[in-house]
Amino acid sequence: MDISVVIPLLNEDESLKELHDWIVSVMQSNSFSYEIIFVDDGSTDSSWSVIEALSSENPHVKGIRFLKNFGKSQALHAGFIEAKGDVVITMDADLQDNPEEIPELYNMIIDQKFDLVSGWKKKRYDSVIAKNLPSKLFNWAARRTSGVKLNDFNCGLKAYHSDVVKNIDVNGEMHRYIPVLAKNAGFTNIGEKVVKHQARKYGHTKFGMNRFIHGFLDLLTIWFISRFGKRPMHLFGALGVIMFIIGFGFAFYLGIDKLYFNPDGRLITQRPQFYIALATMIIGSQFFIAGFLGELVLGSKRQQQRYLIKESLNLN
Template sequence: MQISVVIPLLNEEQSLVELYNWIAKVMRSNSFSYEIIFIDDGSTDGSWDTIEALADLDENVKGIRFNRNYGKSQALHAGFLKAEGDVVITMDADLQDNPEEIPELYAMVAKEDFDLVSGWKKKRYDNVITKNLPSKLFNAAARKTSGVKLHDFNCGLKAYKNSVIKNIDVYGEMHRYIPVLAKNAGFYNITEKEVKHQARKYGKTKFGVNRFINGFLDLISIWFLSKFGRRPMHLFGAVGVIMFIIGFLSAGWIGISKLYKLYHGLPNVLVAQNPWFYISLTVMMLGTQFFLAGFLGELILRSKRDKERYLIKKTTPNI
């Protein structure tokens, strides 16, 4: 199979038939073999009924329905597990991503041998204050922190080699950082393509301003995980040892100073009355806790078990 199109969605009943017809037209006109995987992330409208009807109409359409809303990352994770195409395209279900981009994205992965091609919505039809400006700040921070030079990390329209999506773990709200996850997994041939952005035709956006706050927090998480995720002892253990040594040397200096003053008959105070004693003791205790945190992190990494992060309620018969 040449192409898998993975589409996470939440309450997009109005756009699904139009989106399917558009994708199918592009695929047939280019003689692609394909599958379209819709992941219903807990919709409360008639989205799942529409997906089932499309699956009955076209065997290339497959559907996964979550038991409740788990988030876009979990939906992509489920879709990636089922995708069989040599090239995997992700896009949103709100008709803001243009299926006409699929042939060029496919060619860049299949023929130019890119591991990942990320869409860049250079001209956007979103609200400038609530979406465009925060998005620019978010993308600038992501470029600086991750080292991946993309203009639009959060664009839903992307193309991947199958080997990429099978070797990355999209969890939490990390869908924004799939290019960074791919880079951390050893897929360095990443580029971007300017794509058309269209105004939303039906419904309203599911994302608020809080997504940018969550995005920056996730950026810190992924930076930390990329640096120390496999060896937490390298951070916590090192910080803990340094703090313990500083505290121990400080306590030692207090003790030596007291003995020196006693020996020479100088005015002296009890150790318990010296505030620096408690500071050094606290630093040693914190250092010990940091060291133990790193040690526990290493144990957890070695004993963790893979667990499903969502509950699938239903699938179409052909998946």
């Protein structure tokens, strides 16, 4: 199979039929073999009914329905597991991503040998204050922190070689950082393509300030995981040793000063340096223990199910 199109969605019943018809038109005009995988992330509208109708009309349409809203990352993860295509395309269901971009994205993966191609919505139709400026700030921070030189990490329109989606683990809210996850997994040939962004036709945006804040917190998480995820002791152990040495140095100084220079002076416990030394050694010990526990947790890590599927359609 040439292409799998994975579409996570939440309450997008008005746009699904139009999006489906548009994708099918592009696939047929380019003679692609394809599948469309809709992942309903706990919609409360009639989205699943629309997917059922599309599936009955078109055997290339597959559906996954979550028991409740588990998040976009989990929806992508479920779609990636089921994808059978050589190239996997992800796009949002709100018609702001243009299916006409699919053939060129496919060619960049197959002909130009990219592992991943991320869309760049250079010209946007979103609110400047509510979304554009926060996105620019977020993308700048992501580039600086991750080392992946993309202009638009948040763009839902991306193309992947099948090897990429089968070998990365998208969890939490890490869908924004799939290029970083791919790079950390060894897929370094990452490209970018300017894509057409369209104004939202139905419904309303689900972007909010909380997602912006969560994005930066996730960025810190993925930075830590990429640097120290396999060896937490390298960070916590180093900090612990440094702080313990500083505290022990203070304590040693106080002991020498009391024994040889001020034997009749104040008690050690009456000097503020004593409490600095004590606190620093305790914190250093705690850091070291945290690193040790991190190593134990890493060694005993087990796969956990992160979502529950209520229904599925046309999945083998």
